[in-house]
Amino acid sequence: MSPRRRDTEGTAAARAERRAELLATAAEVFAAKGYAATTVRQVADAAGILGGSLYYHFDSKESMVDEILSTFLNEMWAAYDRVLAAGLGARETVEAVIVESFRSIDRHRAAVVVYQNESRHLAAAGERFAYLLESDRRFEEMWMSLLERGVREGAFRPDLDLPLVYRFIRDTVWVAANWYRPGGRLAADDIAKQYLAMVLEGIQA
Amino acid sequence: MSPRRRDTEGTAAARAERRAELLATAAEVFAAKGYAATTVRQVADAAGILGGSLYYHFDSKESMVDEILSTFLNEMWAAYDRVLAAGLGARETVEAVIVESFRSIDRHRAAVVVYQNESRHLAAAGERFAYLLESDRRFEEMWMSLLERGVREGAFRPDLDLPLVYRFIRDTVWVAANWYRPGGRLAADDIAKQYLAMVLEGIQA
Amino acid sequence: MSPRRRDTEGTAAARAERRAELLATAAEVFAAKGYAATTVRQVADAAGILGGSLYYHFDSKESMVDEILSTFLNEMWAAYDRVLAAGLGARETVEAVIVESFRSIDRHRAAVVVYQNESRHLAAAGERFAYLLESDRRFEEMWMSLLERGVREGAFRPDLDLPLVYRFIRDTVWVAANWYRPGGRLAADDIAKQYLAMVLEGIQA
Amino acid sequence: MSPRRRDTEGTAAARAERRAELLATAAEVFAAKGYAATTVRQVADAAGILGGSLYYHFDSKESMVDEILSTFLNEMWAAYDRVLAAGLGARETVEAVIVESFRSIDRHRAAVVVYQNESRHLAAAGERFAYLLESDRRFEEMWMSLLERGVREGAFRPDLDLPLVYRFIRDTVWVAANWYRPGGRLAADDIAKQYLAMVLEGIQA
DNA sequence: TATGAATGAGTCTTCATTCAT
DNA sequence: TATGAATGAAGACTCATTCAT
Numbered sequence: 001m002s003p004r005r006r007d008t009e010g011t012a013a014a015r016a017e018r019r020a021e022l023l024a025t026a027a028e029v030f031a032a033k034g035y036a037a038t039t040v041r042q043v044a045d046a047a048g049i050l051g052g053s054l055y056y057h058f059d060s061k062e063s064m065v066d067e068i069l070s071t072f073l074n075e076m077w078a079a080y081d082r083v084l085a086a087g088l089g090a091r092e093t094v095e096a097v098i099v100e101s102f103r104s105i106d107r108h109r110a111a112v113v114v115y116q117n118e119s120r121h122l123a124a125a126g127e128r129f130a131y132l133l134e135s136d137r138r139f140e141e142m143w144m145s146l147l148e149r150g151v152r153e154g155a156f157r158p159d160l161d162l163p164l165v166y167r168f169i170r171d172t173v174w175v176a177a178n179w180y181r182p183g184g185r186l187a188a189d190d191i192a193k194q195y196l197a198m199v200l201e202g203i204q205a
Numbered sequence: 206m207s208p209r210r211r212d213t214e215g216t217a218a219a220r221a222e223r224r225a226e227l228l229a230t231a232a233e234v235f236a237a238k239g240y241a242a243t244t245v246r247q248v249a250d251a252a253g254i255l256g257g258s259l260y261y262h263f264d265s266k267e268s269m270v271d272e273i274l275s276t277f278l279n280e281m282w283a284a285y286d287r288v289l290a291a292g293l294g295a296r297e298t299v300e301a302v303i304v305e306s307f308r309s310i311d312r313h314r315a316a317v318v319v320y321q322n323e324s325r326h327l328a329a330a331g332e333r334f335a336y337l338l339e340s341d342r343r344f345e346e347m348w349m350s351l352l353e354r355g356v357r358e359g360a361f362r363p364d365l366d367l368p369l370v371y372r373f374i375r376d377t378v379w380v381a382a383n384w385y386r387p388g389g390r391l392a393a394d395d396i397a398k399q400y401l402a403m404v405l406e407g408i409q410a
Numbered sequence: 411m412s413p414r415r416r417d418t419e420g421t422a423a424a425r426a427e428r429r430a431e432l433l434a435t436a437a438e439v440f441a442a443k444g445y446a447a448t449t450v451r452q453v454a455d456a457a458g459i460l461g462g463s464l465y466y467h468f469d470s471k472e473s474m475v476d477e478i479l480s481t482f483l484n485e486m487w488a489a490y491d492r493v494l495a496a497g498l499g500a501r502e503t504v505e506a507v508i509v510e511s512f513r514s515i516d517r518h519r520a521a522v523v524v525y526q527n528e529s530r531h532l533a534a535a536g537e538r539f540a541y542l543l544e545s546d547r548r549f550e551e552m553w554m555s556l557l558e559r560g561v562r563e564g565a566f567r568p569d570l571d572l573p574l575v576y577r578f579i580r581d582t583v584w585v586a587a588n589w590y591r592p593g594g595r596l597a598a599d600d601i602a603k604q605y606l607a608m609v610l611e612g613i614q615a
Numbered sequence: 616m617s618p619r620r621r622d623t624e625g626t627a628a629a630r631a632e633r634r635a636e637l638l639a640t641a642a643e644v645f646a647a648k649g650y651a652a653t654t655v656r657q658v659a660d661a662a663g664i665l666g667g668s669l670y671y672h673f674d675s676k677e678s679m680v681d682e683i684l685s686t687f688l689n690e691m692w693a694a695y696d697r698v699l700a701a702g703l704g705a706r707e708t709v710e711a712v713i714v715e716s717f718r719s720i721d722r723h724r725a726a727v728v729v730y731q732n733e734s735r736h737l738a739a740a741g742e743r744f745a746y747l748l749e750s751d752r753r754f755e756e757m758w759m760s761l762l763e764r765g766v767r768e769g770a771f772r773p774d775l776d777l778p779l780v781y782r783f784i785r786d787t788v789w790v791a792a793n794w795y796r797p798g799g800r801l802a803a804d805d806i807a808k809q810y811l812a813m814v815l816e817g818i819q820a
Numbered sequence: 821t822a823t824g825a826a827t828g829a830g831t832c833t834t835c836a837t838t839c840a841t
Numbered sequence: 842t843a844t845g846a847a848t849g850a851a852g853a854c855t856c857a858t859t860c861a862t
Contacts (some may be wrong), residue, residue, distance in 0.1 A: 438663075441737075442735060444649070444651055444733075444736050445650055446651035446652040447651035454637050462630055465671060501819075508670070512638030525637050527732060528649075529651060529791075531648060531649050534648075561723060565817060565819070565820060566818050566819065566820055567816075567819065567820050568820070569802070570809075570813070570818060571809050574801070574806065574810075575813060575818060577791070577794055578787055578791075578810065578813065579794070580793075581786070581787060582783055582786060582787045582790070582791040585786035585787070586786075588735075588786070589782055595777070596779070597754055601779065604775075604776050605779075605783065606778050608775070608780060608783065608814070608817070609813070609817060609818055610815060610817045610818060610819040611772075611817040611819055612813070612815045612816040613772055613775055613780060613814060613815060614706075614770070614771060614772065614815040614816055614817075615769055615771055615772050615773070
């Protein structure tokens with residue numbers, strides 16, 4: 001490995017790191033104000049640079065959300081796929097998936113908020129965000145087959161309206177990103193445990 | 206009632222009706238595209254008039270959301286207050302509140318979506334939307350005291366993390382507006398029943 | 411004179427009166443806020459009718475100023491012409507013209523303010539207001555020949571820069587409309603007298 | 616002074632210079648067409664840039680007039696204050712103030728025209744322009760005490776209606792900006808001299 | 821005569837984006 | 842890498858004007 005090459009790698013790595021920093025900042029601002037209502041200048045201000053300077057790193061405002069969301073979704077699906085590949089029972093899988101979801105929120109809070117609030121509008125806007133719909137589809141597929149298997153395996157009550165249960169679980173999990181604060185009273189895993197207790201056993205005495 | 210007075214009432218009523226029509230249209234568009242991403246022209250197009258014409262009826266785009274949200278919240282609180290005044294037990298009150306919530310979604314689907322998606326940003330934007338925060342506060346107060354009473358009365362499990370339960374219930378209910386379609390497979394009351402079964406008894410067999 | 415004709419005249423007179431009323435109102439508002447900054451609606455509000463209703467009486471906002479200014483100028487020139495036709499000496503003519511000018515201000519305060527502030531812009535705007543330039547021209551002609559005659563007659567100092575004197579007199583007179591209030595401490599004729607004393611004899615002891 | 620600091624100063628100065636250029640252009644256009652009747656695009660056209668580009672330098676059309684007027688008034692009062700601090704007799708002070716006024720017109724012709732035509736409307740419009748009223752107040756105070764002192768010192772005739780004299784002088788001076796052209800037949804100081812001769816000694820032979 | 825709803829052109833302003841330095 | 846000046850399209854809003862009633 002020549003020094004030359006080392007340099008290049010160094011710069012490439014530095015550049016990637018800077019991008020990640022800027023994206024984290026952008027995600028926070030998008031989450032706080034909403035994507036459409038956020039100006040590129042606000043993102044730049046938050047990053048301590050000038051508006052135009054962002055365009056050295058990114059093609060457009062759109063490509064920023066794009067990268068924020070796809071990075072998050074890739075990581076999330078990687079985690080889900082590991083769980084699904086583990087060959088657990090339906091109930092254990094559900095628990096593991098929920099736990100992974102709250103961990104995702106823990107690591108990508110801002111991205112999750114953006115995902116929740118903007119994904120529908122973005123998907124409607126153009127081809128570029130088709131992967132959001134695809135992810136939705138996989139998500140529904142995963143949950144529906146999980147719930148159906150759970151009923152077959154006798155883990156879940158047979159009288160449930162499964163599509164309804166799916167919808168409630170889906171939304172409830174992600175919506176937690178709106179109030180969750182990393183380092184707060186409850187850690188992600190605690191929240192997952194409480195949430196599972198509630199969903200599985202109900203709140204009734 | 207003199208004919209004169211009838212006339213005046215007639216036009217005032219007609220005007221109010223027109224406003225309501227336009228607001229319903231606006232709510233649909235805001236719900237579909239997001240408030241910030243919606244142009245006044247899109248609202249006008251949907252209403253079949255020109256952009257400028259909206260300003261004969263409303264001061265600003267902002268005052269449209271304002272009226273959409275405050276109308277919805279007023280109706281919702283009126284329903285809640287009726288329930289709370291009925292002197293039911295904690296569990297029955299919770300059931301009734303949930304039922305009323307889904308009825309609200311049934312009647313004001315678009316407004317609820319707007320409320321869910323934009324309320325935080327709007328409240329942050331200015332004094333004018335302070336009532337949104339106030340409503341949030343009352344909502345939390347209502348739910349927390351309801352849950353606490355339920356635990357005291359032995360209706361709910363004593364080991365629950367109440368603030369957490371409150372958050373999940375709050376968000377889950379409203380989030381249903383995102384997929385609920387009036388006249389669809391399930392009526393509002395059916396959904397409420399299913400939802401209550403899930404929350405109260407859990408999905409576990 | 412048939413009753414029919416009497417009716418028609420009655421209505422015609424009533425209509426003319428209403429126009430005059432509305433024009434007086436319009437002149438006040440134009441004077442107070444500036445022509446360009448005044449909306450037709452503000453004029454209508456001041457008149458106690460709705461915006462669209464003004465168009466029953468007038469073709470356009472422009473035709474309102476037009477009528478306000480031309481009415482004022484016609485009256486003013488009628489008065490000037492009477493003075494000029496009287497065959498007085500230069501000094502007496504100057505005095506009489508000044509007196510008539512302040513009487514014009516007394517009767518048409520608002521119109522004078524509008525004339526002073528807007529006439530240049532209006533004249534530049536279009537053919538329709540060419541008579542404003544024509545009036546300016548006649549005004550200058552009148553004053554210059556008056557001043558020259560005064561110098562020849564030995565009434566005015568021979569060392570004056572006449573174009574300069576003309577300009578100062580012209581502006582000073584009309585500018586008084588900005589602060590003059592009919593029925594105030596000083597009547598129009600008093601102001602004229604004081605003004606003449608100042609211009610003719612100076613303020614020096 | 617480090618090169619670094621020099622750079623910073625250099626760009627700050629360049630920016631200030633650009634602002635000044637643009638404001639001078641804006642003042643000309645506002646003076647020519649009237650503030651309300653001037654579009655931002657007209658100002659931009661005159662400056663050779665696009666309408667939106669002005670907003671890189673200024674917050675709003677309003678802040679442009681604001682800066683035009685306050686800059687002019689500050690300079691004018693600085694000059695007046697120098698004169699007033701010189702401890703001259705009333706008559707000499709009056710002469711010096713008049714001379715400074717015509718010099719102000721010479722240097723800031725457009726700004727003076729804007730001041731004369733728009734100041735009242737702007738002051739009525741909002742808090743932001745309160746300084747215009749304050750300047751008016753100081754102006755009246757200065758002139759009235761100057762005139763009163765002149766009468767006491769025997770420099771001016773004792774039979775004058777001082778408030779009236781003040782009003783005529785005030786308006787006459789500024790109104791000259793409407794026809795004055797720098798580099799024309801008469802220089803500012805010549806005009807001041809002629810004007811003083813007229814006001815002090817009168818035009819009578 | 822007046823109303824009130826609507827029009828449509830035009831205004832101020834914002835903002836994503838570009839580009840020379 | 843970042844700056845800062847500018848672009849240009851688009852957006853919210855205004856307003857003179859029209860017209861059916």
